[in-house]
Amino acid sequence: MNSSELVIAWYETRDPALFADTVSFSICESFPCAGVYQGPKDVYENFFAKLMPMFCEFRVERDLILEEKNKVVVIGRYMGRVKAENEEFAVPFTHVWTLDGGLVTSVKQHAETGLLDRAFAAA
Template sequence: MRTPYQIVADHYAASDRHDLAAMFADVANDVQWTEMAGFPCAGTHVGPAQVVEKVFQVLGAEWEGYRFVLERLVDGGDTVVGIGDYHARHRKTGKPMQVRVTHVWQVQGGKVRRFEQFTDTLLVARAMQP
């Protein structure tokens, strides 16, 4: 069985390839996916379908070239932390955005059970303001 670290690393590799199916291959059907308050997709979304609809589709619609660039992955057993940067250009304002971000993953039984994002929402909001 793959370790939690490998599962999260595989998720990020799939994200780099824009392979949504592979990104969610190891995500539990009842995953709790939390985007930080103040972020465009803020809230806790339950299940892969809701995460795709309320997070990834929204980000794709509002931001051009949206991507997460992983700097390092920290292995904490069942808890894995991804640290890096978001990069994008807001479609309505044309303003670029680059912000530091931390993702905290909880993996149990070979499935991602929880995800929580921490980022500087003020910098994101500034890119969205005309």
């Protein structure tokens, strides 16, 4: 499996086994649950476990995937509805993935969070 295929597999399964034990998962400052999470346990228990209950629907749409050596850049959109009032959102993002030895070692997220803020405010 090449680097792009591994990243696509993660989007489709969110399998923590695709992450290195030392993975660094960086969420931009203005996004909900922002911060840097270290290791798969931290990512899943302290980021995803807190983020996902905020939404009644949340999905990732990938528009473009670029691969260069051990880096994969994904440009896409978060789509869904915030939980409070089913307010829809479509938020552009860029994810920069670094891989080593067939595992993800780093993910850096950048997102247009103002659009998500509006959905939360409307809810």
